[in-house]
Amino acid sequence: MQGRVKIALIGAGMFGGDVHLRAYADLQRAGLAPHLGRIGLDHWTRDLAPIQFELAAVAARSEKSARLARRNFKKWTGHEPRAYFGPTPWLDVLRAIPDVDVVAVATPDNLHTPVVLAALKNLSHVITEKPMCLSIHEADQIIDLARRNNLIVAVDMHKRYDPDHLRIRDDIKNRIGDPLYGVACLEEPLQVSTATFKWVEQSDPFSYVGPHWVDLIWHYYKSKPVSLTAIGQKKRLVRDGINAYDAVQVRVDFANGMSIHFHNNWITPPDFEGPVNQGHEIVGTDGKVESDQQYRGLRFWHKGGGSRTVNTHFTREVSRPDGSKAYVGYGVDSLTAGLAAVCRRKFWHEKREALAAIYPSAEDARITVAIVHAAAIVRDLNFKYLRRGKGAPVTARFGKDGITIIDPHRRPGRSKEIGHRIYDKPI
Numbered sequence: 001m002q003g004r005v006k007i008a009l010i011g012a013g014m015f016g017g018d019v020h021l022r023a024y025a026d027l028q029r030a031g032l033a034p035h036l037g038r039i040g041l042d043h044w045t046r047d048l049a050p051i052q053f054e055l056a057a058v059a060a061r062s063e064k065s066a067r068l069a070r071r072n073f074k075k076w077t078g079h080e081p082r083a084y085f086g087p088t089p090w091l092d093v094l095r096a097i098p099d100v101d102v103v104a105v106a107t108p109d110n111l112h113t114p115v116v117l118a119a120l121k122n123l124s125h126v127i128t129e130k131p132m133c134l135s136i137h138e139a140d141q142i143i144d145l146a147r148r149n150n151l152i153v154a155v156d157m158h159k160r161y162d163p164d165h166l167r168i169r170d171d172i173k174n175r176i177g178d179p180l181y182g183v184a185c186l187e188e189p190l191q192v193s194t195a196t197f198k199w200v201e202q203s204d205p206f207s208y209v210g211p212h213w214v215d216l217i218w219h220y221y222k223s224k225p226v227s228l229t230a231i232g233q234k235k236r237l238v239r240d241g242i243n244a245y246d247a248v249q250v251r252v253d254f255a256n257g258m259s260i261h262f263h264n265n266w267i268t269p270p271d272f273e274g275p276v277n278q279g280h281e282i283v284g285t286d287g288k289v290e291s292d293q294q295y296r297g298l299r300f301w302h303k304g305g306g307s308r309t310v311n312t313h314f315t316r317e318v319s320r321p322d323g324s325k326a327y328v329g330y331g332v333d334s335l336t337a338g339l340a341a342v343c344r345r346k347f348w349h350e351k352r353e354a355l356a357a358i359y360p361s362a363e364d365a366r367i368t369v370a371i372v373h374a375a376a377i378v379r380d381l382n383f384k385y386l387r388r389g390k391g392a393p394v395t396a397r398f399g400k401d402g403i404t405i406i407d408p409h410r411r412p413g414r415s416k417e418i419g420h421r422i423y424d425k426p427i
């Protein structure tokens with residue numbers, strides 16, 4: 001099967017300009033085939049090997065970022081994508097290149113939905129960064145449009161492809177018994193919240209990085225949430241004049257009876273040894289798994305550089321004979337999974353539903369978005385009540401009747417009205 005897949009990358013910052021751009025450069029050089037065995041899709045290697053990929057456009061808010069991405073891509077591949085910039089550059093891309101097959105979305109957390117919906121209206125498939133969006137209502141819009149237009153929306157949930165997690169998924173299925181409780185943490189550098197992101201006040205540490213673990217837990221157990229509580233602190237970033245949460249903690253209770261605590265912050269000082277601190281553990285009736293994703297046994301230090309660790313599983317560079325570097329790791333794997341689904345849909349006309357199991361889908365992301373959406377409301381109410389000395393009693397309930405925020409302070413003395421429905425479809 002000969003064919004070409006045209007990609008447009010919208011958002012070329014820390015993640016889009018690095019991981020997506022590098023991954024698409026390798027695709028342009030060598031296609032999908034080199035990566036398929038890593039994600040259990042090697043039976044498609046011969047089918048997909050001849051398919052060509054082209055990064056047709058890259059877009060960012062500023063001209064400088066868009067041009068830098070274009071230059072880097074040319075340096076890696078010899079090919080120059082068109083560069084777009086401005087407040088809504090994805091509209092310019094879709095107007096100029098209406099036959100774009102895939103729109104890759106790496107804009108700030110609060111700016112995924114308009115790009116995703118515009119792409120789907122244009123009949124383009126989508127690979128989007130996490131969180132797919134911040135509102136369950138927007139998630140439904142995305143899923144409806146993707147279904148109606150028979151398109152793939154793949155979400156970059158790469159923790160599923162971490163080699164340790166592939167093993168853990170097998171362990172928890174077959175060896176540790178019924179899950180009781182767990183903890184998952186991801187702590188990001190202060191640099192991210194104080195310098196890199198201009199949009200911290202429009203997101204929070206749980207919405208930003210919590211989805212990684214929420215999705216992984218969903219992927220492990222496929223168990224829906226039944227309730228949650230959330231709380232956050234604002235002490236460090238306010239020192240820099242930033243009105244955003246330093247840290248957020250969320251406890252989610254699931255239908256299978258397990259309770260998982262998610263701990264996230266973006267205030268880790270630069271002296272910390274790893275790029276991020278992260279790990280999770282799950283206790284079951286017959287055993288436990290622990291996974292330290294930060295320190296995996298590789299540490300180095302030198303004069304003036306402190307002691308450092310790296311995560312070579314996420315991405316690593318491998319030298320090619322010509323001296324250039326191939327880019328592999330689980331950071332690339334979830335993009336590969338989404339693009340493999342796009343190829344099967346575009347060239348083999350396979351059904352969207354039949355492909356859903358091979359990549360992190362919009363339907364999967366809907367569960368994560370439901371949790372992120374409810375947690376943001378519960379967190380804000382608990383934050384407000386804590387400051388007034390009223391404790392942190394607010395929770396959210398999920399079920400067939402949708403999502404209800406339970407706020408005992410809402411109508412003091414009128415217990416029937418403490419519930420406030422924010423979503424009325426089954427979760």
Ligand SMILES: NC(=O)c1ccc[n+]([C@@H]2O[C@H](COP(=O)([O-])OP(=O)(O)OC[C@H]3O[C@@H](n4cnc5c(N)ncnc54)[C@H](O)[C@@H]3O)[C@@H](O)[C@H]2O)c1
Nearest residue numbers: 011012013014015016060061062087106107108109129197
């Ligand atoms: N999968 C992961 O592990 C991972 C890691 C980091 C970030 N992310 C996600 O990727 C997304 C981007 O994060 P980042 O770290 O690259 O942020 P960033 O702030 O470094 O980059 C944001 C990019 O979006 C662009 N942008 C902003 N407004 C825009 C607009 N109106 N139109 C077009 N482009 C616009 C900026 O120009 C910039 O290129 C976020 O959703 C984030 O959660 C994912």
